[in-house]
Amino acid sequence: MASNKKTVPFYGTEEQKEQLLKVIQELRDEKGCLMPIMQKAQEIYGYLPIEVQKIISDELNVPLEKIYGVATFYSWFNLNPKGKYEISVCLGTACYVKGSGDIYNKLMEKLDIAGGECTPDGKFSLDACRCVGACGLAPVMMVNGEVYGRLTVDDIDGVLEKYN
Numbered sequence: 001m002a003s004n005k006k007t008v009p010f011y012g013t014e015e016q017k018e019q020l021l022k023v024i025q026e027l028r029d030e031k032g033c034l035m036p037i038m039q040k041a042q043e044i045y046g047y048l049p050i051e052v053q054k055i056i057s058d059e060l061n062v063p064l065e066k067i068y069g070v071a072t073f074y075s076w077f078n079l080n081p082k083g084k085y086e087i088s089v090c091l092g093t094a095c096y097v098k099g100s101g102d103i104y105n106k107l108m109e110k111l112d113i114a115g116g117e118c119t120p121d122g123k124f125s126l127d128a129c130r131c132v133g134a135c136g137l138a139p140v141m142m143v144n145g146e147v148y149g150r151l152t153v154d155d156i157d158g159v160l161e162k163y164n
């Protein structure tokens with residue numbers, strides 16, 4: 001789970017808020033409306049930060065803890081935005097046995113974020129993923145879809161520098 005030790009500033013617009021309030025208005029009387037509203041909210045904002053969860057909580061009169069619980073339980077909700085550069089490290093079996101766990105840990109250390117988080121400047125986000133079909137290149141990581149293979153932890157600085 002995300003550590004939340006770093007947070008990216010929230011830049012929601014009035015227009016996005018209006019859209020969300022409209023969605024809430026439309027769905028609020030339907031049974032089981034919380035999930036669809038949260039999904040729509042994520043579509044509007046691209047992720048589901050605590051500020052957006054608060055709006056939903058206030059409007060529906062549902063405790064924030066409950067909304068936070070749902071948001072953290074289901075993996076399709078993102079509590080953090082994606083970075084300009086989306087890094088994903090393959091933790092599939094072939095990559096894992098060749099050390100992708102170390103690569104992932106090194107990236108968390110270098111970027112000073114946990115998996116699922118984004119650096120406060122919005123530049124890099126970090127996630128783990130399953131097999132991306134490039135097992136011959138294990139261990140593999142991707143940056144915005146560009147594949148880097150046969151990595152060691154010593155390669156990480158060089159890869160990140162390409163995006164600086």
Ligand code: FES
Pocket residue numbers: 090091092093094095096130131132133134135136138140
């Ligand atoms: S396990 Fe990583 S690419 Fe297949």
